[in-house]
Structures are given as C-alpha cells and as structure tokens.
Amino acid sequence: MIVMHAGSSHPAAILAILVATYGGIALGRIPGLKLDRTGIALLGAIALMAFGGVTAAQAASQVNWPSVLLLFGFFVISAQLQLSGFFHLVADAIAARVGHPARFLLGLMLVSAGLSSLLNNDVVCAVFTPIVASALIARRLNPVPFLIALAVSSNIGAAATLVGNAQDMMIGSVAHLNFGSYLLWSALPVLFALGSAYAIIWALSRGKFGIHVSLRAAVDAPVPLFDRGHTIKGLSILAVVVVLFFTPIPREITALAAAGIHLASRKYRTRELLGLVNWPILVLFMSLFVVTDAFQEAGYGARAIHALAHAGVDIGNPVTLVLTTAGLSNLINNSAAVMLLLKLVDLSHPVTGYLLALSNSFGGNLIVVGSVANIIVVQEARALGVKISFRDFARLGIPVTLAALAGLLGWAALVPLVSPG
Numbered sequence: 001m002i003v004m005h006a007g008s009s010h011p012a013a014i015l016a017i018l019v020a021t022y023g024g025i026a027l028g029r030i031p032g033l034k035l036d037r038t039g040i041a042l043l044g045a046i047a048l049m050a051f052g053g054v055t056a057a058q059a060a061s062q063v064n065w066p067s068v069l070l071l072f073g074f075f076v077i078s079a080q081l082q083l084s085g086f087f088h089l090v091a092d093a094i095a096a097r098v099g100h101p102a103r104f105l106l107g108l109m110l111v112s113a114g115l116s117s118l119l120n121n122d123v124v125c126a127v128f129t130p131i132v133a134s135a136l137i138a139r140r141l142n143p144v145p146f147l148i149a150l151a152v153s154s155n156i157g158a159a160a161t162l163v164g165n166a167q168d169m170m171i172g173s174v175a176h177l178n179f180g181s182y183l184l185w186s187a188l189p190v191l192f193a194l195g196s197a198y199a200i201i202w203a204l205s206r207g208k209f210g211i212h213v214s215l216r217a218a219v220d221a222p223v224p225l226f227d228r229g230h231t232i233k234g235l236s237i238l239a240v241v242v243v244l245f246f247t248p249i250p251r252e253i254t255a256l257a258a259a260g261i262h263l264a265s266r267k268y269r270t271r272e273l274l275g276l277v278n279w280p281i282l283v284l285f286m287s288l289f290v291v292t293d294a295f296q297e298a299g300y301g302a303r304a305i306h307a308l309a310h311a312g313v314d315i316g317n318p319v320t321l322v323l324t325t326a327g328l329s330n331l332i333n334n335s336a337a338v339m340l341l342l343k344l345v346d347l348s349h350p351v352t353g354y355l356l357a358l359s360n361s362f363g364g365n366l367i368v369v370g371s372v373a374n375i376i377v378v379q380e381a382r383a384l385g386v387k388i389s390f391r392d393f394a395r396l397g398i399p400v401t402l403a404a405l406a407g408l409l410g411w412a413a414l415v416p417l418v419s420p421g
Helices: 013-025 037-051 058-060 066-081 086-095 101-118 121-138 144-158 166-174 177-203 229-244 249-264 272-273 279-297 302-311 318-332 334-341 350-363 374-382 390-411
Strands: none
Touching: 013 037, 013 229, 013 279, 013 318, 013 334, 037 058, 037 229, 037 279, 058 279, 066 121, 066 144, 066 166, 066 229, 066 272, 066 279, 086 121, 086 229, 101 121, 101 177, 101 334, 121 144, 121 374, 144 272, 144 350, 144 374, 144 390, 166 177, 166 249, 166 279, 166 334, 166 350, 177 390, 249 272, 249 374, 272 390, 318 350, 318 390, 334 350, 334 390, 350 390, 374 390
C-alpha cells in the first residue's frame, strides 16, 4: 500500500475533488468550458497535486502502468491494421451483403463482436459506421437499427476477452486475472448476450427498415489503400500476441513488443501509427488512477463499504455488483465507473473480476452515453445525415441490456458448479 500524507492531512479536499471530478464526468462537460471527460479527469488529478497534498512522485506511483502500457500496445496494433486497410476491407465485405437484411444484420454483429474481442472496439465502430451506413442508404434501407446493432455487438464482443476494451484491460491487470480462465468463463454469457441482442433487434426493427427521409450516401473521408502484406503481418503478430497471453509472460510486455515491431516499419511513419493512438483514453485512465487512489488512501473507500454494509448493501453480492456496475456505467461512463469500483470491490475471487468486466461492457448498451463506442457510432452517423436519437437507441438498448444482464446473473448463479480459474 502507498502511504500518503494526503490521506490524513487533506481529506476534505480529496473528497471535494473526487465529487467534483465524478460529477463533471457524469455531466460530460463543465458549463462555459470546452472540457470533455478526459479534461475533467486530468483537472481532478492536477487539483489533487495542487490542493490535496499529492506529490508528483506519488501521483506517478498510483498509476497502474502495466494496464496503461497494455492499452497503448493494443492501440498501436490496431493502428497498424487500420493503416493497412484491413478494417475497411472487412467493412466493405459486410456491406456487399446488404441485400439480405437478416443475414446482413447477423454478419455485421458477428464480425464486429469478433473484431472487438481482440482489437479496440472504438476503432471498429469508427471505421465500420460510415461504410455500413452508406451501403444501407444506397439500398434505401434505414441504417439506424443496423448502426445501433453495430455499437451493441461491439460492446458485447469486447467483453469476451480481457483485451476487448480499455476497462477490461484495467480489470484484468489490477485483479491479476488469468486470460484463458476469463475467456472460458465469459464465453457462454457473451454468446447468450449476442444471440439475444440479434433476436431483439431483428424483432423490434424488421418492420422499420424503409427510409422516409433523404440521406447522403457518400463517404468523404479518405480510405486507406489495402496492403495485403502489411495486413498479413498485422494479423500474424496479433495471433502470436494472443497465443502468448496464455503463457506466464506479462501481457503488457507482449503487447509492447508487438507495438515495437510495428513501429519499426519500413512503410508507416511513427507519427502515423502514434497519431491513431487514443491518447485521451490513456490520459483519462492515468488521471482516474490518481483521483481514485487518493480517495482510497484517505480512507473513503473503506468508509463507503462500511456505510453500504450498515445499510444492508453488499457490494460483493453478484446481483448488487452487476446492477451497480451497469447503472454507474450509464451514469458516469463505464471507464470512470470501473476505476471507482476497483477501489471498492474485493477482487480476491476471480469471479468478482469477471462480473465487473462483463457487466460494465453489457451495461454500456443501455443508452447512448453508456460507452464511447455508442457515442462514436452516433457522431459518425450524424455526419452522413443519419440521426440516432436517445429514444432510438434506448428502445433497442434497454431490452438488449436487460437480457444480457439476466443471462450473466443466471450464469453467475452457477459459479459454484464452474471452475473460477
């Protein structure tokens, strides 16, 4: 444990800064300023160093660097595949099958879920949205339910592994979860959630595929030329990385080595690869490590657990944990929710970490602001003149989320019969 003088000498300041930081993250902005969630979290960390008694050395020591480095490594791996044109090739292949809506929806959800389980789901959504939307508009099909399905399936697929999204990388690193054990445990709830999502979205949307407004079908963004050699290179390195995750080699070292191979490229400049790294996400997590660790070291984490227990609420109970995680993910964003819960939940049993990882990903499908992937799809669609309203998303997202969480809780009830890993 890190011994912090801040915890004893500035407890009121620490609590005020935590409340202000998470309040701003929940709102997503500060009135009158251009700050986003990353900026708000960074200001919170800066405020702790300025007013909370946290030194620069203490702030640096509070960051879980293995998880941050793992995330960075995967950003570079995804960037190489994006520059090679792999994502666009896959998206175009899916779009070519738009003439059969049922099969197209199934293919879109399976492919986006599969890619999101091993690569950054935000990248998948960003690349797929304009291509898929344009193909649907050209066929005079309503892209809204399909794009919502893209976001939903990417969130579900990301939960399949400990590298599918940034939150699960953090959980896996902090809780020291085994990659293979998690993969086996999560497989059934993920498949159930994906199957339920397909059935729900198809059933609620099959009569609403016609377009009633004029939409722009052209994609103006430049498309990278497909490079077969570099695509094979990227996929081969990714395959080796996944295999090595089943060995004792630290995951962050494996991911960094792969990133180093891609950076030593004869075709792509370093600035091109690093330009596609999601630096705001890295800064967000590093800042929240500082904020939440100060909160924990000041004793507020233990107090919160005691207060909840006194009120009869056991945060470690599977039902409570799953519902709390899903609720907070939509209230304050799933990244911020995970960072806070990592300080409040006892992660000594692997299944607790599994539930936290799955429920934050599944819960992100409830409403638009539940995950970054949802927001990316909505924003990319808007650029094409496609409006996905809060109501549109909630109409499909709420039943999909409820079904996924129900399946997860049902599976958790069988935990005594399943090896936790």
